[in-house]
Amino acid sequence: MTSAARLAESTTPDTEAARLARAVSRLVQVPSVNPFHAGPRAEQAGPVGEAVIARTLAEDLRRCGAAEVFTEEVEPGRPNVYAFFPGRTERLVVVDVHTDTVSVEHMTDPPFDGRVESGRVWGRGALDSKATLGVLLTLLEEWQRQGLRPEATLLVTATAGEEAGGLLGATRFRSWAMERGLVIDQILVAEPTGFRPVHGLRSLVLAEVTTHGAAAHSAQPELGDNAIEAMAPVIAAFVQENARLREMAAATELGCGTVSVTQVDGGSGSNIIPDRCSITVGRRIVPGENPAEVLDRLRTLAQSASRLPCAVRSLLPEAPDGGPAWPAFYQAPDSALVQRLAEICGTVPGVAPYGANALRYSGLAHEVVVFGPGSIDDAHQATENVAVADLVRMADALRAWLLPAAPEGKP
Ligand SMILES: [Zn+2]
Structure with missing residues (x-):
């Protein structure tokens, strides 16, 4: 079968898997290489950085029924996007996804074609971490169509600058949330953790x-x-x-x-x-x-x-307390969100050796967890992909967490 035929086969029927794959594919097709990872190949594909994807996301989030969408520059031309989706309760939860990707210069595959082939979506960022963004957008669109509201108010936070430069987007979001006095119950930081809730980072x-x-x-x-x-x-x-x-x-x-x-x-x-x-x-x-x-x-x-x-x-920017770095991130493994995600996915909570936006969110919410589809071992490589089956599993996990059955069915 040619790849075009495979693409047609896997994306034409309007199954949930096809919708999820298309959403992730679309995001992969919007290059968003972190400026620290710029190079000729990235530059050839369009503007380097997070500006274009932020614009795309702001439009997508409005279309999916966000009550408010904010765009905030972290650095010139490098915005974060925040979108509120009112829930059935006052409780506030955040899903944080970084919009930037690592370099494409060493890729042996077309970096931005977002093709769906062999049951996978291919291209830079497909796994780390546009998978979660694509899943989230698909779910929000579906809930809007069905007139459903999440249980807690959902704040989608699309952050710039995770892959290099000292987690500037997450640092900026932390200040923004604190300035607004947001009381956040839970933050899920999207990264490929193989569906294990990760509750500690060095x-x-x-x-x-x-x-x-x-x-x-x-x-x-x-x-x-x-x-x-x-x-x-x-x-x-x-x-x-x-x-x-x-x-x-x-x-x-x-x-x-x-x-x-x-x-x-x-x-x-x-x-x-x-x-x-x-x-x-x-x-x-x-x-x-x-x-x-x-x-x-x-x-x-x-x-x-x-x-x-x-x-x-x-060599790093000062932390808010004037110290030379931010402390490690640690959330008790018996906390509600860690346990809930492990239960939904049948996985065991763990810790991870790498850094992520969660390092900026200690104390910003009652609970912070790093979680998402696919393995970090496959990120930052010469090829990158996410399994469509994992997108379906992620959709199920987010649905179970964000949309537990309400007694009245509809708000
Ligand atoms: Zn990542």
């Missing part, structure tokens, strides 16, 4: 460590101070710190923190004693760890190990 303190020495001709090293050689014991100290952390008792399912040296830079010529050396150090932090204390410890370790002056600075 955070990151990212630092640059620089040793400062003095340059000299390498024929006379004693006239200089070698900044690279001074860095060697600093790196060894971080390796030792990582070993120490591994021995610690874990407070939660997220285990212990880790330290990794991920970049090194220094030296200006093969016959010059280097006067400067910098390394990048990533320290994954777990619940209970204070980012400022973690950065202080990295500084103390580096400065004790280096015989030369050694500067340590955070």
Whole structure:
């Protein structure tokens, strides 16, 4: 069968599966590559960034019966979109989906064709995370047609800037919700978790460590101070710190923190004693760890190990408390939403090693959970797809959570 025939076969009949696949396909066809992931291939497909998809979504959400739709620039040309769908009660729940995608430069597949083939929707963002957006739009349209209201008032939050740049869209949404005094009961952050409710994520303190020495001709090293050689014991100290952390008792399912040296830079010529050396150090932090204390410890370790002056600075934007990073995210696994989603999907709650918008939502709602179709292992790859069967399963899960049978049937 040709792919065109397959496409026709899988999308023509107006089954729920076909409607869901078409909705996700349409979103994949609107490129929304994160500007940090820009490249010639992304640029060729249209404007890089979240502006076009935000415009599309704002229209879609209005068409699906949103009572209010807000568009808010996170950075110039990079909007978030918020849409309220009144429920049968005052309770407020949020579904947060990021609209940006990672790079398409390394893709071996057409990135934006959104074709439906072999029971899957293909293209960048199909899995991470336009799947949930497409499912949500399909459900909202269906409920509008049927005159149904969700049990709780639903705020759909489409956020820019998740894949790179420090979760700016989620940070902006947090401020917006707080400025408006929103009392949010539950937030579901859409990410591919294989239908497992994810209730914990580690955070990151990212630092640059620089040793400062003095340059000299390498024929006379004693006239200089070698900044690279001074860095060697600093790196060894971080390796030792990582070993120490591994021995610690874990407070939660997220285990212990880790330290990794991920970049090194220094030296200006093969016959010059280097006067400067910098390394990048990533320290994954777990619940209970204070980012400022973690950065202080990295500084103390580096400065004790280096015989030369050694500067340590955070590489991430400040958190609202002035600290060098946001803390880890942790929600008790026995909380109502974690348990409900696990029950609906027959899955086991868990934690995840990656970052997500949930890292910005601690304390913003009674409960925060990361949840969605497909596996994170398949995200960010040279090809990307989501199974149509998983879209159907996600629709069932969202329906069971958001639209439990009301006694009166219709509002
Ligand atoms: Zn994602």
